[in-house]
Amino acid sequence: MIYGYARCSTNETKQDITRQTRELKSMGVTENNIYFEYESGTKADREQLKRLMDKVESGDTIVATEVSRITRSTKQLCEIIEFAKTNKIKLILGNFVVDCSKDLDPMTEGMLKMMGVFSELERNIISQRVKSGMANAKAKGSIVGRPRTSIKDIPVNVIKAYELLKNGKINKTECARMCDISRPSLDKYINIIKEQIR
Numbered sequence: 001m002i003y004g005y006a007r008c009s010t011n012e013t014k015q016d017i018t019r020q021t022r023e024l025k026s027m028g029v030t031e032n033n034i035y036f037e038y039e040s041g042t043k044a045d046r047e048q049l050k051r052l053m054d055k056v057e058s059g060d061t062i063v064a065t066e067v068s069r070i071t072r073s074t075k076q077l078c079e080i081i082e083f084a085k086t087n088k089i090k091l092i093l094g095n096f097v098v099d100c101s102k103d104l105d106p107m108t109e110g111m112l113k114m115m116g117v118f119s120e121l122e123r124n125i126i127s128q129r130v131k132s133g134m135a136n137a138k139a140k141g142s143i144v145g146r147p148r149t150s151i152k153d154i155p156v157n158v159i160k161a162y163e164l165l166k167n168g169k170i171n172k173t174e175c176a177r178m179c180d181i182s183r184p185s186l187d188k189y190i191n192i193i194k195e196q197i198r
Contacts, residue, residue: 002061004029005052007037007069023065027092041072053083059101061090069093151196154189155179162193 004024008017017036024034037048049070056062062084064070070093071077084091084100091098151159158179165175176186 001057002027002029002033002063003052003056004034005037005049005062005064005070006034007039007041007046007049007064009040010038020065020069024063027063029063041068041070042076044073044076056087056089058088061092063092064094066094067096149188149192151192154192155181158186158189159193162190165190 004027006017006020006024008020017038021031021034025031035048035052037046039046052062062070067077071080080091081098081100083089084098088101090101158181161170161175161178164170165172170178172183172186176183179186181189
C-alpha cells in the first residue's frame with residue numbers, strides 16, 4: 001500500500017496544502033491514503049504522523065514531497081529511517097527513493113541524513129531571521145503580534161447575549177450557540193467585557 005504525508009506549519013486557512021496533495025496524487029497516492037498535518041516539522045509527537053507510522057506494514061511505501069515535509073529534525077529523521085529499516089518500508093521523499101524493504105546502502109542513508117541536516121538548518125535560519133525582524137520592529141516602536149481585542153471588536157449579539165448570561169437566563173453553552181461561536185471564543189469575549197466594565 002502507498003501512503004502519503006502532507007504537512008504545513010500552520011492551519012489550512014493560512015497555508016495551502018493542495019500543491020502537496022496534487023504532487024502526492026501524481027506519485028500514485030490516492031487522496032484517502034494521504035495523512036494531512038498542520039504542525040511544525042520540529043514537533044516530535046505529531047498526531048497524523050504517528051497514525052501513519054502505526055498504519056504502515058512491511059512492504060508499504062510512505063511518500064512525501066520532500067524531506068522537510070516529513071520532518072525538520074535530524075534526530076527525528078534518523079528515527080524514521082530506523083523505523084523504515086526495521087519494518088521494511090520504502091520511503092519516497094520527492095525525487096529521493098530510500099528502499100528499506102531491502103538492505104539500505106550506507107551512501108543512500110548518509111545522503112538522506114545530510115538532507116535532514118540541511119532541512120533543520122534551513123528551519124533554524126528562518127526562525128532566527130523572524131526573531132531578529134521582530135526584535136528590530138520592537139526597537140523601532142512597532143507593535144509586534146496580533147492587535148489586542150477590545151470591547152468594540154466584540155460582535156453586538158455577543159454583548160446582548162452576555163446580559164442574558166449575566167442575569168442567569170441562559171448558560172454559557174446556550175450563549176455560545178445563540179451567538180454562533182465556540183465556547184473558547186465566548187470565554188475570551190466575556191473576559192474582555194469584564195475587564196472593560198471594572
